[in-house]
Amino acid sequence: MAGWALCMALVLAALPEAVGESRYEKFLRQHVDYPRTSVFAAHRYCETMLARRQVTAPGRPCKPSNTFVHAPAGELVAACTQTPDTAGLHSTPTPMSLTACRLRGGDTRPPCTYRARQLHHHVRVACLDGLPVHLAGTHMPPREV
Template sequence: MKHRQVSMAGWVLCVTLVLAALTGAQGQTYQNFLQRHVDNPRTNLAGQRYCNIMMARRGMTRPVCKPLNTFVHAPGMTVARACTWPPNAQGYYTTPNRLSVTICRLRGGNTRPPCNYRAAQQWQHYVEVACQAGLPVHLQNTFP
């Protein structure tokens, strides 16, 4: 009986972990993607000020500072066109055209607020995303 209780407890833990992983993956939505990654037209702020304000405005500085985030300066549906192309070997989709992006990187190693970011404006980058139901839900990478 004791062996059966241990097995049952292990099985419940395993199922709980699988459900938590699936819930996390399903928690990614197009609306969350837009909130975290799309700024079109680009908010009129310069360099570091852009990143510091936009990261706070979009909720990525509390309770800790997000170390890295990319803002795409194109309509969400322009980015969504990537989801109509075949995925790469890793399962990600790439925009058919290059887009303007701003990459915000946290300065220093401290992830506790106040957050201080460095900005890098890239004018012509492809955007690589994960898609669900034909819409982007996760920005994986950008590249020239």
């Protein structure tokens, strides 16, 4: 009986989308990579991370874009305390290090190939109950005059 329980625990741990993943947990899985994961082939960061975090998977269409934020989750939670814009979105008060992944080519079927860009931008999030649940985009810090 203990073996069966261990097997089920391993299956559920391997499937982050399994029953019980909150919207905040899904947000963390899809968008927070702090500290930044070192991958064997740096030019394959996006493909590696999207597969590892089960954002892309065989049988699913490729996600057109995804952003990984390389800052502690608490800094994104703190964004939810900022005054929302007219669309109801909250921005981080300071720019953050991130990797923006964009699908290469027009084919949306796996294998998915991405172009990665390293940026230092503010992050816009939608919040629910004081927690970020959707990464709505990023924007450059204002230019100093």
